[in-house]
Amino acid sequence: MVKGRFNVSLHSTPNSDIPRTLPMEAIALIFSILLTIVSLLLVVICGASGGIGQPLSLLLKQTDLISHLALFDVVNAPGVAADLSHIDTRSTVSGHGKEDMDEAMRDAHTVVIPAGVPRKPGMTRDDLFNINAGIIRDLAEGVAKNCPDAFVLVISNPVNSTVPIVCEVLKQRGVFNPKKIFGISTLDSVRSSRFVYELDNSIDPQTTRVTVIGGHSGVTIVPVISHIPGQRFTKDQLDVLTHRIQYGGDEVVKAKDGAGSATLSMAYAGAHFTKTILEATVAGKTGLVESTFVNLTADADSTAAFRATTLLDYFAQDVEFGREGVSKILPLPALTAYEQVLLDAAISELRVDVTKGATFAIDNPKV
Numbered sequence: 001m002v003k004g005r006f007n008v009s010l011h012s013t014p015n016s017d018i019p020r021t022l023p024m025e026a027i028a029l030i031f032s033i034l035l036t037i038v039s040l041l042l043v044v045i046c047g048a049s050g051g052i053g054q055p056l057s058l059l060l061k062q063t064d065l066i067s068h069l070a071l072f073d074v075v076n077a078p079g080v081a082a083d084l085s086h087i088d089t090r091s092t093v094s095g096h097g098k099e100d101m102d103e104a105m106r107d108a109h110t111v112v113i114p115a116g117v118p119r120k121p122g123m124t125r126d127d128l129f130n131i132n133a134g135i136i137r138d139l140a141e142g143v144a145k146n147c148p149d150a151f152v153l154v155i156s157n158p159v160n161s162t163v164p165i166v167c168e169v170l171k172q173r174g175v176f177n178p179k180k181i182f183g184i185s186t187l188d189s190v191r192s193s194r195f196v197y198e199l200d201n202s203i204d205p206q207t208t209r210v211t212v213i214g215g216h217s218g219v220t221i222v223p224v225i226s227h228i229p230g231q232r233f234t235k236d237q238l239d240v241l242t243h244r245i246q247y248g249g250d251e252v253v254k255a256k257d258g259a260g261s262a263t264l265s266m267a268y269a270g271a272h273f274t275k276t277i278l279e280a281t282v283a284g285k286t287g288l289v290e291s292t293f294v295n296l297t298a299d300a301d302s303t304a305a306f307r308a309t310t311l312l313d314y315f316a317q318d319v320e321f322g323r324e325g326v327s328k329i330l331p332l333p334a335l336t337a338y339e340q341v342l343l344d345a346a347i348s349e350l351r352v353d354v355t356k357g358a359t360f361a362i363d364n365p366k367v
């Protein structure tokens with residue numbers, strides 16, 4: 001989210017009128033046009049006709065980093081694809097229905113998964129898990145079969161459990177690479193920036209990225225507000241902020257009153273994360289960091305002590321990306337006593353969520 005300028009020398013004459021710097025956006029555009037000419041970069045959206053899938057596809061249609069956007073859904077994908085395909089950007093859009101998962105995924109570079117059902121008022125987490133777990137397992141099987149080298153970005157909830165399902169399926173198929181599987185928890189950082197800004201207008205919410213560690217539901221969401229420069233919130237303010245960030249999803253579910261959960265803000269966050277992955281893995285941009293829910297063996301050495309102490313193999317933390325996906329899982333930031341209490345509560349709940357997902361995949365292989 002940090003916007004900036006690379007210093008790029010265009011001319012050696014000191015008094016030249018030619019600007020000596022190019023905006024980052026211009027460099028990205030030049031690179032992506034070259035990329036589109038020389039390669040076919042396929043990104044698949046699974047669940048593309050849904051509340052998140054449609055605006056996410058719309059946002060991704062606008063990036064030249066993607067040359068082919070394949071929309072897969074069990075309903076209405078050809079219609080959404082026909083609509084998007086009229087937008088005057090370079091990428092091709094194709095729509096794939098129920099029977100066409102293999103065709104949609106074949107040789108994909110990246111698979112983004114917002115497929116499943118969203119939470120409705122009165123629905124328990126178990127209700128959500130019972131439906132979405134099977135959907136995610138089947139999509140992971142599709143990845144193993146059709147694009148085993150793909151980056152897999154999981155949006156479907158509960159992320160704390162759906163990411164372990166994807167990983168276990170890929171392990172069963174012998175194609176697991178923890179550097180390439182991500183749970184998209186970006187919305188927690190996006191909400192944090194916005195909610196902090198509402199209390200303190202002196203920050204720029206677009207350039208102030210908030211690290212959010214732990215997991216991606218309720219108490220497992222631990223925003224590290226103390227690292228935002230200049231923050232001096234009172235305990236009462238922190239209580240309100242933290243609760244709002246942890247339960248921001250509930251705010252939307254309640255306001256939509258039965259018509260679904262967060263879709264537009266999620267599509268924004270999902271598009272941002274997907275573009276970050278493409279910028280790192282395809283465009284080779286370095287130094288890009290986001291909080292994301294990953295399997296910690298993606299950076300086994302630096303997470304060994306944490307895994308041994310917490311008995312957790314999955315965690316959301318700041319990750320630096322490289323061409324291979326996870327380049328580094330950054331060390332945990334120093335926490336205040338307030339944040340440490342939140343983290344302790346997160347860890348015990350996370351263990352339950354992760355075990356639930358992994359156990360489902362082991363006990364219920366696709367027949």
Ligand SMILES: NC(=O)c1ccc[n+]([C@@H]2O[C@H](COP(=O)([O-])OP(=O)(O)OC[C@H]3O[C@@H](n4cnc5c(N)ncnc54)[C@H](O)[C@@H]3O)[C@@H](O)[C@H]2O)c1
Pocket residue numbers: 046047048049050051052053072073074075114115116117118119132135138154155156157158159184185186187188216260261262263266
């Ligand atoms: N990670 C996050 O921060 C975050 C935020 C909000 C919502 N979510 C989750 O994202 C998921 C999608 O939410 P939504 O509001 O878009 O739901 P939605 O019901 O509007 O859309 C889901 C889409 O998935 C499709 N689908 C169902 N089974 C499928 C399958 N086997 N293959 C392909 N497509 C399939 C449906 O036809 C539908 O079009 C939910 O699980 C929700 O809880 C995650």
